[in-house]
Amino acid sequence: MAALPSGVLGALDPTSDRAVFRQIADQLREAIDKGQFGEGDKLPSEAELVEHFGVSRMTVRNSFSVLQGEGLVLAEHGKGVFVRPRPPVRRLASDRFARRHRDQGKSAFIVEADAAGSRPEVDSLEVKEERPSQDISARLGSPRRVLARRRRYLLDGRPVEFAVSYLPLDLARNTPIAQPNPGPGGIYARLEELGHRLDHFDEEIRARMPSPHEVKTLQLASGVPVIHLIRTAYDTEGRPVEVCDTVMAADAYVLAYELPAT
Structure with a gap:
């Protein structure tokens, strides 16, 4: 399994009252905002995020659902989740x-x-x-x-x-x-x-x-x-x-x- 890009994603905060799937979504969103994942880039896979954060696949899927609901990413069946290209402003x-x-x-x-x-x-x-x-x-x-x-x-x-x-x-x-x-x-x-x-x-x-x-x-x-x-x-x-x-x-x-x- 390929390693995640160094320094892009950190650890979860076990003391936070924010749900784990939202913490993961927050980290992915921040990485997108900073350009660490650019338009059209593939995000880490479910398996990679499960291993990195030590969570279930359902937790990771819920994180992706948050980002999809915000219009930040697109899911392509069998291929993965990608940063959504945005039209010219x-x-x-x-x-x-x-x-x-x-x-x-x-x-x-x-x-x-x-x-x-x-x-x-x-x-x-x-x-x-x-x-x-x-x-x-x-x-x-x-x-x-x-x-x-x-x-x-x-x-x-x-x-x-x-x-x-x-x-x-x-x-x-x-x-x-x-x-x-x-x-x-x-x-x-x-x-x-x-x-x-x-x-x-x-x-x-x-x-x-x-x-x-x-x-x-x-x-x-x-x-x-x-x-x-x-x-x-x-x-x-x-x-x-x-x-x-x-x-x-x-x-x-x-x-x-x-x-x-x-």
């Missing part, structure tokens, strides 16, 4: 909708993917007219029909978010916004070309655990939460011109905002 900056980006023909997702040095993709695109939910209708000023644009975003081939934009039908019908590819700068650039110069955005953000559909769509590991963001865009006349309902893999984002002190 994208900073959700407060200036991501600045006009200068649209003037350059770039959408917010493209701008921030470029800043992260990642390859952006959009798939699962669907554009259709539909009746909005009560909440979306209220946010948009109570239109009876909207244009809905659904899409999933990927960085370097990994899903990181999916979003639905809802626009009043009288603004979007028979315009480039209703096309799968609305053109350089995205739908915000098209809205401004149509005379709806954007004034500001309101955002509501909360964190929660994902639904089964969200787990499947974003290919989330067990224990990974999502960030649920709802953004409303207003033009200079004060009219809400779009509501974007976005769900993001929480481990793929850092929310970065610059807030004025006056």
Whole structure:
């Protein structure tokens, strides 16, 4: 049997009131956090940990279950437990909708993917007219029909978010916004070309655990939460011109905002 890497794992504390399987999970987590086990690395086997700590296999399995529940590791049947690769982190900056980006023909997702040095993709695109939910209708000023644009975003081939934009039908019908590819700068650039110069955005953000559909769509590991963001865009006349309902893999984002002190 191969020896464990020297100094990576210590001894259990027999005086601690923390359960033994949690102590083992703590040590493995710390080793992952310190980079002693990197992304894709295989963790010590059940047999190795049983011998090292002098515990039962069930205790070790419970330790692995804790780490799986936190989204840190993946178990591959017959192969072992591996440190889960994480998607590239994208900073959700407060200036991501600045006009200068649209003037350059770039959408917010493209701008921030470029800043992260990642390859952006959009798939699962669907554009259709539909009746909005009560909440979306209220946010948009109570239109009876909207244009809905659904899409999933990927960085370097990994899903990181999916979003639905809802626009009043009288603004979007028979315009480039209703096309799968609305053109350089995205739908915000098209809205401004149509005379709806954007004034500001309101955002509501909360964190929660994902639904089964969200787990499947974003290919989330067990224990990974999502960030649920709802953004409303207003033009200079004060009219809400779009509501974007976005769900993001929480481990793929850092929310970065610059807030004025006056």
